[in-house]
Amino acid sequence: MDFNFLSKIIKxxxxxxxxxxxxxxxxxxxDPFLGTGTTSLAAIVSGRNSIGIExxxxxxxxxxxxxxxxxKLSKSIIEQRITxxxxxxxxxxxxxxxxxxxxxxxxxxVMTKQESQIEFQIIDEIQIKINNTFxxxxxxxxxx
Numbered sequence: 001m002d003f004n005f006l007s008k009i010i011k012x013x014x015x016x017x018x019x020x021x022x023x024x025x026x027x028x029x030x031d032p033f034l035g036t037g038t039t040s041l042a043a044i045v046s047g048r049n050s051i052g053i054e055x056x057x058x059x060x061x062x063x064x065x066x067x068x069x070x071x072k073l074s075k076s077i078i079e080q081r082i083t084x085x086x087x088x089x090x091x092x093x094x095x096x097x098x099x100x101x102x103x104x105x106x107x108x109x110v111m112t113k114q115e116s117q118i119e120f121q122i123i124d125e126i127q128i129k130i131n132n133t134f135x136x137x138x139x140x141x142x143x144x
Contacts, residue, residue: 037063044136045074047121060132067134071123078120078141082106106143 029043034054043050044067054063089109092099099109101116110116124139 034063035059037066041066041070041073044070044123045077047074047138049136054132057132063132064128067126070126070136074123075141078122081120082108082143085110105140 028049028051029039031039031043031050031052034040034052036059037052037054040050040052040063052063054060086108089099089111092111093109099111101110101113102108103110103116103118105119110118120141121138122141123136125137127135127137129135
């Protein structure tokens, strides 16, 4: 995960790094003090599920606005991550590094066997439910 890129957009490097590096995608991020939704947004664009609870109803429009931009943000982060990876791989090849593995889903070279199984999930749809509840659906990112 490109934590610097994510934190520039999310504006909270602590939330970005913690969610991206600690939370396994099958777990859910619990944000009991949702506030303006920064932690949940970081979780969502990182492909993690999030449960956020906010009792101050006046914050709902701010949270809604952030989530409406999440789909575009999710795609942008994955595309930037892939671009950065390709630049890194080009540099490794220039330095004479032998690359033994390829990502099975995207076909680009990777450094480790673990990376050969990486799939990126992006937001497919965000549904607004009753009582300021949101449900996020993901899809597999496909390189255009």
